[in-house]
Amino acid sequence: MAPKGGKETDVSAIAANPSLLARAKEAAQYVISGVMPGTWMSPLQPIRPVAPETVQPRAFDFPVGYNTRFQPRTGRGNSYETLIALSETCDILRLAIETRKDQMEKLEWQIRPRAGSTTTDDDPRIKQLTDFFMYPDKEHDWSGWLRALLEDHFVLDAVSIYKRLDRKDRLYSLDLLDGSTIFPVIDETGRRPMAPSPAYQQVIKGVPAIDFTSDELIFAPRNVRNRTPLGYSPVEQVLVTVNIAIRRATSQLTYYTDGNVSDGVFWLPDTWNPDQFKSFQELWDSLHVGDLAERRRAKFLPGQKDSFQQIVQPPLKDQYDEWLARVICYAFSLPPSAFVQQVNRATAETAQQAALEEGLAPIQKWVKGIIDRVIFHDFGATDIEFAWLNEKEIDPKVAAEIQSIKLQRGVITLNEARSQDGLDPYEGVGDTPGLQTAAGFVALPTEEDIAAAKDASLAARQAIAEGAPDDEEPAKAHGLKKKYSDPLKRPAAIKAHSAIRDTVNAVFDRAAHHVASQLRGMAVVGKADDEDEKRKQRAKSIADDINLFDLKEVKAISGALDDLATDVTNAALTDMGLFGQVDARSTTWATKHAAELVTQITDSTRDMLRQTIAQGLQETDILGVADRIAKDYAFSPERALLIADTETAFANGNGAQKGREIAKDLGIKIKKEWLDHEGACPICVENALAGPIEIEDTFPDGSMTTPSHPRCHCTTVSVIED
Structure with a gap:
C-alpha cells in the first residue's frame, strides 16, 4: 500500500519485460540524483556520451587519421628544420647550447650497485656495463655520444636511440638517430603502442x-x-626571442656592410654649383683612398660656410640586446654574465654557481633515467645503476671543502676520503671515525668505550660521595662545583678570540671600502633637506640600497667557534670522568650560530649606517659621508673586539652545555649552576642566586647558559647528584 499522499504504480509489466528493465536501469545510472529541470536555474542533466562503451579514455584529443600524418611535427607550426636553422644561426643560442654540452661532458660517471642491494663493487657486470658505455655506439666515446644526444635534446627534444643487436639478439650498441626523422604513432587511446605493434616510424625522403x-x-x-x-x-x-635576436644581429651586420650614413658632413658655400661639389668631393675622397670605407667618407653639402656637422650614429647595442641574452640564457638555466653589464662580483659568482647546479641537475637526472632504462631492460641488472660522480657539488674546490668538513665532523673516515680521491688507504687509524678538534683528533667511542665510561662515571660519583663528611649531602657538597675562574682566560679561548677578532676585522675593512665605493657611486649629491624627518627617510633609502655582501664572510668564524666549543665540551666531560664521548653537537651549533650571526651583524650594521648617513647629511653631502665610513664604529676594530668577546663567551657556554647534555644522555644525574665574578651586574648576580637548576631549564634572565650580555665573563659549572 502506498504511503499517505503517495501514488501506487503497477510495475508488473516492466518486470515481465527484461529489455524494459535494462533500459530503465541504464537511464537511472546516468541520471544525476537530485538534478531536476524544474529547479531554479537548474544545471540540467548532462548530455549522454555518443561514443560506444568500448571507447577507452584518450590521452589527448588527437586528429582523426593521426597516424597517416606521418611528416614529423605536422600541425605543430614550427618544423624541425626551423628549430635547427635557428640554433645554428643565433650566436647566443648556439653558445648556450655548447656551454651546457661542455658542462655535461666534463662530469664523471660510474656504474655502481643500487643502494640497499647486496651487490658489491667488484661484481663483473659492473665492469661489463662500464666498458659498454665507454663507447655506447661502438664508434664514438661517451663524450662524443653524449654531446650528440644533448644536441637533439636542446634543439628538438626528440632524442632517438636505436638498439642495435648482435647475432645472438643481445644489445650490441646504442645508435643515435636524427630525431627530426622520427614520427611517434599512437594507439586508439592516444598512447604509445606496445610491442610487437609499431610505435615509431622513420620518415626518409618524405615517406x-x-x-x-x-x-x-x-x-x-x-x-x-x-x-x-x-x-x-x-x-x-x-623561438620568438631567437627570431628577434637574429634579425637584430642582421641589422647590426648591415651597419658594417650596407650602411649609407656618413659620420658627418661639411657645409660649403651655397653659391657652388653641382659640378664644383662633385669635383671637390672627388678630390677629398682621393686623399683618403684605402683609409676609410665609402660609407664613412664625409660629404660636402651647400649651406653654412666653413662648418662641419657631426652625425650621431644610433647605438649598436642597448639594453634590449641584454634582455634578449637574458631570456635565452634563462631558457638554459645559464647566467647571462658574459652578455650583460656586470653586477658586483659576489652576486655574479653566486648567480653563476646557482645556475650551474639548478640547470645541470635535471639534465643529469634525465640522462641517468635513459641509461638506467637500458641497464634494467636490456641487461636485466635490477641491482645496478648509473650514477654521476660529484652530483652534489660541481666546483672541485667546494667539493674538497665539503669533504674536509665531513672529515672534521666524523661523517667519514680518513680512508673513506682517500678512497673518494682514488688514493690508497692508510694503515692504523685511517679507518677510525673521529672528530678534528683544537686539541687534535678525538676518536668516536665504540660500544666498549661507552660501557667503560659508564663504569668510570659510576666510580667517580661513588668516590665523591665517599669523600663527603657524614653530615653533608654528597651531591650538594661535592658534585663538580668549582670556584670561579674566568673562562675566557683558557688557552683555547684566547686562541679562538684572536681568530674571531682578526676575521671580523678583515671583513669589516673590506665592507667599509665597498660601502664607501657604493655611496660615491650613488646619484644623490647635494645636501639633504633641513627637515629632520626627510633626512631620516633619505638616509634609510640610501642605507637600504647598500649591498653588505662582504658581511657574509663573517660565517668563517664557525671554525674557531667549533674548535673552542668542542674543546670545552671535551674538558667538561673529562672532569666527569667521561672520555671519548664528544659528538657533533658542538659543530652543529657552531655552524648554525655563525649563520645566524651573519644576519644579526648585517641588520645591526645597516641600522648604524642609517644613523651615520642621517647625521652626515645634516653636515655634508653623500660624498662626505662616504669619506667618513672607514672610521665609523660599524666597521671599527672596537666593534670587532666586542664581537670577539661575545662570541668567545657564547662558544664557551654552549660547549659546556653540550657536555652536560651528553653526560645526561649517558645516565648521569647532572645540573648546572651560574657562577658570577666580582663586580658582576645585577642580572648575573640574580642568575647566580638561583643555585643549581636542571640543565634544560633557563636561568632567571632567560639564558640557557653564559653569556647573559656582551662582555659577560661569568661561567656555568656542572653539579652531579646521586
Missing part, C-alpha cells in the same frame, strides 16, 4: 621508411606533455 617497436627504439623527450607525444625543446621555448 615512411622503417617501423620500430618500443623495444627497438628509445624515443626520449625530456619535456613530456599530455597533449602531444612530442617534446618541447629549450630552442622552441624561446
